[in-house]
Amino acid sequence: MGTVRRHVFIARSADDVWGLVGDPARLHEWFPTTATEIQGSKRWVSLASGLRFEEDIVTLDHDLRRFQYRIVNNPIVQSHLGTVDVIADGPSRCVVVYSTDADPEVMALMIAGAAGDGLERLRTMMENH
Amino acid sequence: MGRKILFITTDQQRYDALGCNGGTVARTPVLDSLAREGVNFRRSHPQSVVCMPSRSTMITGQHVATHGVWMNGVPLPESAPSIAATLHDAGYKTALIGKAHFEPFLDPFLRFTENQLGTSGEFSKMVDGHLHRGFDHMESASHGGMGNFHYARWLMQNHPEAVGMYYRVLDMRLQVNAAGGGDTGGPQVHDNSIPREWYHTDWVAERTMSWLDSLPADADWFCWMSFPDPHHPWDPPASEKHRVNWRDLDLPEGYPADRARREAILDAKPRHWRMWYEGEFFSNYEAPDSWVPKTLTDDQVREINALTHIENELVDEAIGRVLAHVDAKGWGADTDVVFTTDHGELQGDYGLMFKGPYHTDSLMRLPLVWRPAPSAGVPAAEVTAPVGLVSLAATFAHIAGLPRPTYTEAERLPTSDGEASSLGHERVLTEWDSVLFGKIVRMRTIHRDGWTATACLPGTVHDGTEGELYDSSTDPLQQVNLWSDPQHHALRDDLLADMWDHLPAASDPSMSAATRRPCDAPV
Numbered sequence: 001m002g003t004v005r006r007h008v009f010i011a012r013s014a015d016d017v018w019g020l021v022g023d024p025a026r027l028h029e030w031f032p033t034t035a036t037e038i039q040g041s042k043r044w045v046s047l048a049s050g051l052r053f054e055e056d057i058v059t060l061d062h063d064l065r066r067f068q069y070r071i072v073n074n075p076i077v078q079s080h081l082g083t084v085d086v087i088a089d090g091p092s093r094c095v096v097v098y099s100t101d102a103d104p105e106v107m108a109l110m111i112a113g114a115a116g117d118g119l120e121r122l123r124t125m126m127e128n129h
Numbered sequence: 130m131g132r133k134i135l136f137i138t139t140d141q142q143r144y145d146a147l148g149c150n151g152g153t154v155a156r157t158p159v160l161d162s163l164a165r166e167g168v169n170f171r172r173s174h175p176q177s178v179v180c181m182p183s184r185s186t187m188i189t190g191q192h193v194a195t196h197g198v199w200m201n202g203v204p205l206p207e208s209a210p211s212i213a214a215t216l217h218d219a220g221y222k223t224a225l226i227g228k229a230h231f232e233p234f235l236d237p238f239l240r241f242t243e244n245q246l247g248t249s250g251e252f253s254k255m256v257d258g259h260l261h262r263g264f265d266h267m268e269s270a271s272h273g274g275m276g277n278f279h280y281a282r283w284l285m286q287n288h289p290e291a292v293g294m295y296y297r298v299l300d301m302r303l304q305v306n307a308a309g310g311g312d313t314g315g316p317q318v319h320d321n322s323i324p325r326e327w328y329h330t331d332w333v334a335e336r337t338m339s340w341l342d343s344l345p346a347d348a349d350w351f352c353w354m355s356f357p358d359p360h361h362p363w364d365p366p367a368s369e370k371h372r373v374n375w376r377d378l379d380l381p382e383g384y385p386a387d388r389a390r391r392e393a394i395l396d397a398k399p400r401h402w403r404m405w406y407e408g409e410f411f412s413n414y415e416a417p418d419s420w421v422p423k424t425l426t427d428d429q430v431r432e433i434n435a436l437t438h439i440e441n442e443l444v445d446e447a448i449g450r451v452l453a454h455v456d457a458k459g460w461g462a463d464t465d466v467v468f469t470t471d472h473g474e475l476q477g478d479y480g481l482m483f484k485g486p487y488h489t490d491s492l493m494r495l496p497l498v499w500r501p502a503p504s505a506g507v508p509a510a511e512v513t514a515p516v517g518l519v520s521l522a523a524t525f526a527h528i529a530g531l532p533r534p535t536y537t538e539a540e541r542l543p544t545s546d547g548e549a550s551s552l553g554h555e556r557v558l559t560e561w562d563s564v565l566f567g568k569i570v571r572m573r574t575i576h577r578d579g580w581t582a583t584a585c586l587p588g589t590v591h592d593g594t595e596g597e598l599y600d601s602s603t604d605p606l607q608q609v610n611l612w613s614d615p616q617h618h619a620l621r622d623d624l625l626a627d628m629w630d631h632l633p634a635a636s637d638p639s640m641s642a643a644t645r646r647p648c649d650a651p652v
């Protein structure tokens with residue numbers, strides 16, 4: 001099991017940032033993916049490489065501002081839990097933490113790498129909007 | 130017209146792979162001839178012993194701590210300086226054909242430009258207003274028939290039945306595959322039925338000649354021809370296996386056949402050597418994590434060496450074809466040829482294979498040959514002074530008649546020992562950092578005055594007191610570690626002080642922790 005964490009501080013309120021991060025259908029707006037499809041507690045995420053991840057939404061807690069999901073039914077990924085937390089740091093600043101636990105551990109590295117890109121894009125979008 | 134530059138690299142090739150450097154098995158007449166006519170460097174080191182950091186040093190002219198690619202999987206930023214861009218700005222046509230690896234290979238999100246090009250089949254891309262890495266043309270290949278590479282795309286489109294002929298480099302855990310094959314069951318050994326003309330070595334040469342054919346006769350050009358071999362897997366075309374019969378090979382000089390002696394040598398080195406040998410510690414993705422080196426047999430060493438020699442012969446022949454092509458186009462007299470590799474291979478030394486945090490000549494002493502353009506009238510020479518791949522970028526600028534780029538951290542390569550002295554080539558430095566899933570190994574190495582000193586910095590294996598010290602003149606196989614010998618403490622401390630004086634400040638982990646870029650993939 002590999003565990004990796006990335007984070008970014010954003011000069012916007014936690015509620016503003018959660019408005020985007022807390023909508024699982026809008027993942028492709030900030031994360032390096034090409035399309036997102038939601039059906040109930042299922043999500044399908046398409047990647048630029050042509051791969052498509054099937055995911056179970058585990059937690060969508062608007063009070064805690066926490067989103068958790070698992071990649072499932074994947075020939076490579078044996079187990080996975082992704083967690084995105086948006087934590088207030090005063091009224092107009094927050095920190096977004098993206099944690100990935102995965103087996104094989106290599107997947108944790110690659111998802112976290114993408115998360116790093118996504119968090120930077122999220123910061124840019126939120127601070128320039 | 131100016132001088133053209135053919136920069137040729139292999140991947141994971143030892144100094145003694147070539148006949149001109151004492152190799153006695155692989156026939157390398159083309160490279161031997163270049164060495165005779167040009168400058169053969171007897172002591173060239175990489176600034177990292179793994180691919181991405183070392184290749185990033187080649188293109189930037191910077192030490193690892195400066196360009197920041199501290200480990201495989203850490204991408205070189207798009208904004209990093211590039212000698213190819215400098216030459217392109219000066220009017221050179223520029224290409225990289227073969228293995229690039231400035232960005233991670235494993236890229237399911239297709240975040241990296243190299244992989245985007247290989248997947249789309251395009252050859253260049255503008256990124257943030259700049260030509261990616263400064264190359265007009267990038268055409269990529271790696272160690273097999275799969276992945277985000279132009280070669281994989283070509284193979285799938287033209288010979289799809291050959292894709293599966295290669296060894297499967299990764300296993301289902303996306304780890305380096307430990308599965309054995311061949312006659313001895315050696316790891317990453319495989320019988321590859323691919324026809325030679327479809328193999329990546331010949332493909333790289335063919336694509337290089339094709340790109341050269343696309344240029345006007347009066348063009349100045351810089352072409353980096355980058356062969357993926359002899360890096361594992363060891364799966365050359367089966368049609369070529371007759372070249373070297375592994376059963377005929379002597380064991381390498383660096384591989385003591387007596388197990389007790391091998392283990393005694395390892396025990397005199399810092400503890401991570403023996404821990405890897407026993408399968409108790411594995412720091413990164415440079416070898417199969419489930420392979421235990423102490424299971425290596427004499428015959429596996431012989432077979433892997435034989436396959437490596439075969440791959441080296443194929444590379445030499447491919448270079449010969451490209452050089453003949455350059456001559457036929459009328460460019461021979463004005464073309465500089467620089468040949469080297471990114472790092473070495475243990476290839477049986479000390480009972481080990483592959484690579485990792487092991488700073489001995491197996492991985493650090495590299496073949497480096499510079500055959501200046503005959504029209505430049507540079508006399509043939511052997512240079513014994515220590516030099517590093519960090520000098521390549523400044524060398525290419527020098528060949529092109531450009532001032533040394535301000536971003537480079539080393540003087541150009543010398544053409545004689547006398548010039549080495551005047552240019553200040555007194556020492557060469559190498560760094561290792563692996564920080565992954567809580568396992569931390571850091572090493573810093575200097576080679577100067579015939580001595581190699583390595584400090585193991587504090588991490589999860591070392592407490593900062595261990596290291597290695599070898600005298601190349603009396604112990605060329607680096608089997609006698611003098612680090613703890615009181616008679617050598619003053620020398621050791623002087624070497625280390627000199628090392629820290631000349632490494633970039635950021636190579637001190639305490640200086641770089643806050644700015645270290647994350648690792649985005651295993652490789």
